[in-house]
Amino acid sequence: MKGIILDMTNKYSNIKKDDFKSYATTLRSNMCGELNFGMVDSKVKLCGWVNKRRDHGKLIFIDLRDFSGLIQVVFDANINEASYSIAKEIRAEYIISIEGTLKARTAETVNRDLATGDVEVAADSINILSRSKTPPYALDERDRVDEMSRLKYRYVDLRTEDMQENLRLRHKVSSTTRQYLNSNGFIEVETPILAKSTPEGARDFLVPSRLNPGNFYALPQSPQLYKQILMFSGFDRIYQIARCFRDEDLRADRQPEFTQIDLEMSFVSVDDVIKLIEGLITKIFTEVLGMELALPFKRLTWRHSMETYGTDKPDLRFGMQITDLTDIFKNSQFNIFINVLSRKGVIKGLKVDDGSQFTRKDLDDFVYTAKKYGAGGLIWMKVESNNVLNSPVAKFLTDGEKQLLIERLDLHENNLVLIVADQFLKTCSALGVLRNYLGHRLNLIDLDAFNFAWVVDFPLFEFDDREKRLSPMHHPFTSPSPDSMDMLDMEPLGVKSLAYDIVLNGNEIGGGSIRINDIELQKKIFKILGFDDKRIEDNFGFFLRALQYGAPPHGGIALGMDRLVMIIGRLESIREVIAFPKTQSAYCMMTESPSVVTEQQLSEVSIKLSPIKKRDQE
RNA sequence: GGAGCUGUCGUCUAGCGGUUUAGGACACGUGCCUGUCACGCACGAGGUCGCGGGUUCGAAUCCCGUCAGCUCCGCCA
Numbered sequence: 001m002k003g004i005i006l007d008m009t010n011k012y013s014n015i016k017k018d019d020f021k022s023y024a025t026t027l028r029s030n031m032c033g034e035l036n037f038g039m040v041d042s043k044v045k046l047c048g049w050v051n052k053r054r055d056h057g058k059l060i061f062i063d064l065r066d067f068s069g070l071i072q073v074v075f076d077a078n079i080n081e082a083s084y085s086i087a088k089e090i091r092a093e094y095i096i097s098i099e100g101t102l103k104a105r106t107a108e109t110v111n112r113d114l115a116t117g118d119v120e121v122a123a124d125s126i127n128i129l130s131r132s133k134t135p136p137y138a139l140d141e142r143d144r145v146d147e148m149s150r151l152k153y154r155y156v157d158l159r160t161e162d163m164q165e166n167l168r169l170r171h172k173v174s175s176t177t178r179q180y181l182n183s184n185g186f187i188e189v190e191t192p193i194l195a196k197s198t199p200e201g202a203r204d205f206l207v208p209s210r211l212n213p214g215n216f217y218a219l220p221q222s223p224q225l226y227k228q229i230l231m232f233s234g235f236d237r238i239y240q241i242a243r244c245f246r247d248e249d250l251r252a253d254r255q256p257e258f259t260q261i262d263l264e265m266s267f268v269s270v271d272d273v274i275k276l277i278e279g280l281i282t283k284i285f286t287e288v289l290g291m292e293l294a295l296p297f298k299r300l301t302w303r304h305s306m307e308t309y310g311t312d313k314p315d316l317r318f319g320m321q322i323t324d325l326t327d328i329f330k331n332s333q334f335n336i337f338i339n340v341l342s343r344k345g346v347i348k349g350l351k352v353d354d355g356s357q358f359t360r361k362d363l364d365d366f367v368y369t370a371k372k373y374g375a376g377g378l379i380w381m382k383v384e385s386n387n388v389l390n391s392p393v394a395k396f397l398t399d400g401e402k403q404l405l406i407e408r409l410d411l412h413e414n415n416l417v418l419i420v421a422d423q424f425l426k427t428c429s430a431l432g433v434l435r436n437y438l439g440h441r442l443n444l445i446d447l448d449a450f451n452f453a454w455v456v457d458f459p460l461f462e463f464d465d466r467e468k469r470l471s472p473m474h475h476p477f478t479s480p481s482p483d484s485m486d487m488l489d490m491e492p493l494g495v496k497s498l499a500y501d502i503v504l505n506g507n508e509i510g511g512g513s514i515r516i517n518d519i520e521l522q523k524k525i526f527k528i529l530g531f532d533d534k535r536i537e538d539n540f541g542f543f544l545r546a547l548q549y550g551a552p553p554h555g556g557i558a559l560g561m562d563r564l565v566m567i568i569g570r571l572e573s574i575r576e577v578i579a580f581p582k583t584q585s586a587y588c589m590m591t592e593s594p595s596v597v598t599e600q601q602l603s604e605v606s607i608k609l610s611p612i613k614k615r616d617q618e
Numbered sequence: 619g620g621a622g623c624u625g626u627c628g629u630c631u632a633g634c635g636g637u638u639u640a641g642g643a644c645a646c647g648u649g650c651c652u653g654u655c656a657c658g659c660a661c662g663a664g665g666u667c668g669c670g671g672g673u674u675c676g677a678a679u680c681c682c683g684u685c686a687g688c689u690c691c692g693c694c695a
Binding site: 052054055056057058059060061063070072074076077078091092105106108109111113114117134135136137138140141144145146147148149151198200201202203221222224246247248249250251252254372373466471472473474475476477478529573583584585587589 | 624625628629630644645646650651652653654655656657658686687688689690691692693694695
């Protein structure tokens with residue numbers, strides 16, 4: 001049963017009952033959730049929310065709630081008429097204080113479903129501290145209520161056990177992180193929120209400057225350059241739990257403002273950063289979840305991850321790896337294969353052990369999915385008895401090719417094979433999406449598992465199809481790896497970087513790199529990215545000047561804290577771990593933000609609006 | 619920019635062209651009730667079906683548009 005009863009055995013609710021002593025105030029002596037049989041007969045003063053009122057005529061029960069739990073309070077008209085009559089007008093979510101005596105419940109009236117169910121408070125007096133309108137929904141209805149009204153009445157939603165747990169979990173992750181980094185020589189340094197716009201990467205949120213008409217700050221997409229400059233300044237190790245802002249479209253795991261565990265270290269290699277973060281993650285899992293993780297985490301090269309799992313954030317909780325089939329079809333007479341191979345494409349396949357359950361519609365959906373993710377198409381083959389391949393394209397394959405395919409994939413009756421032939425990245429990623437889908441659909445995934453991995457040896461650049469130029473795979477301050485540095489001029493797409501991502505259950509939860517600390521190399525990278533001198537000076541002049549005054553070798557990483565907490569808490573959306581999140585259109589249902597501002601406010605910052613359609617003003 | 623799903627009392631929902639003056643449950647209000655903890659019983663109030671237009675003798679129900687929410691693609695160095 002999932003109610004508002006706070007389950008003190010819950011793994012996240014390990015608030016020690018001893019701790020409650022320090023919560024006593026002038027208004028209360030104890031917390032609701034700490035009361036127990038050993039305290040029977042003591043006088044208590046409690047404050048809290050009315051979770052539920054049960055009126056039996058001359059007898060009223062109130063379940064009083066604070067963050068620690070629930071306690072039943074009893075009002076008896078024959079014993080205390082005055083407080084009984086006040087209790088009569090109490091309603092759900094009223095905030096009251098009561099004084100009374102803790103009593104043991106009789107054997108017949110003990111409630112085993114309630115942590116404090118063997119005791120109750122006989123009330124001597126009651127005070128209404130704050131009245132409440134009838135709440136928009138009862139707290140224990142939360143999991144059935146539409147998210148729209150939960151966001152509108154977020155102050156009510158946050159009272160629920162789930163949200164209390166989620167934000168306490170988040171707090172434990174951030175406080176454990178601070179302790180760990182503090183004890184490893186890091187200091188926490190704050191950097192500006194009103195920062196400089198460097199229009200590269202995500203879209204900036206802009207803030208007009210009243211004192212500098214026509215000029216704008218940008219909210220930081222990350223504190224990257226500040227972190228690096230603090231290294232130039234000799235702090236050696238800094239971190240911050242940093243708010244970052246990116247004006248891009250939202251997803252279940254993306255908010256316009258989000259929190260990174262962001263750190264930078266001097267005189268380090270890739271291994272140093274990885275080791276530090278493995279220590280951090282291990283500590284978080286031990287202290288927050290009481291769970292031991294095996295170290296070191298698995299490391300995959302980017303290339304291997306793409307080839308085997310079809311993504312740079314592989315879900316290693318299940319197998320079903322992608323197999324290369326290109327060589328089998330090198331002399332194929334099948335037109336699709338001929339075309340792909342002539343353009344240096346690849347042919348890869350995915351074997352599904354239990355393929356018999358898929359209908360023709362499922363197979364059509366797989367084709368649609370493959371196309372949606374950029375592949376030209378998808379070929380499916382069902383393996384029937386005697387290893388006969390049932391497929392629309394079977395007639396285009398030779399017996400030899402079929403035999404090689406059967407051997408390569410170790411095919412048996414009822415297997416399903418999905419084959420994509422296209423350019424390397426498109427082929428891999430289409431199969432990767434299908435692999436993830438099938439992993440879930442076929443229940444191949446242990447949902448209790450936490451499977452970490454590092455992905456390393458990323459390419460330094462990727463080709464931006466839209467802009468028709470190179471763009472950095474990580475960011476433009478990432479160091480090329482020394483062994484591929486000499487390819488920068490002739491074959492930049494072949495250059496590897498000293499970047500690394502940390503992946504958890506198929507989610508990228510962080511990424512970082514060893515940075516460039518040589519001004520000439522940094523300028524060269526900007527040039528390769530197609531920045532002209534003016535652009536370099538306008539956007540990064542300050543940074544290049546800083547590089548001129550001595551910059552140590554350094555590197556760092558940023559972990560997406562919201563995402564990490566979401567996964568640890570086994571939640572479906574990042575909004576569940578953010579106190580006041582925004583909707584998919586970046587709107588806050590509670591504060592009704594963003595909103596229009598006055599003409600005067602606009603003119604103070606020298607802004608004139610062009611006519612645009614506005615969000616409905618109710 | 620695009621695709622899909624959703625939108626009926628406070629909440630969750632039934633209804634999917636005429637027996638609907640839109641039904642139920644929970645919540646809410648009034649009354650009764652001394653042991654409940656999903657309290658119980660009785661009575662009552664509450665929605666015109668996101669919004670706009672169209673089709674039709676007739677629309678919550680069909681069509682078009684639009685708004686909002688969610689999921690996804692693009693986007694997110």
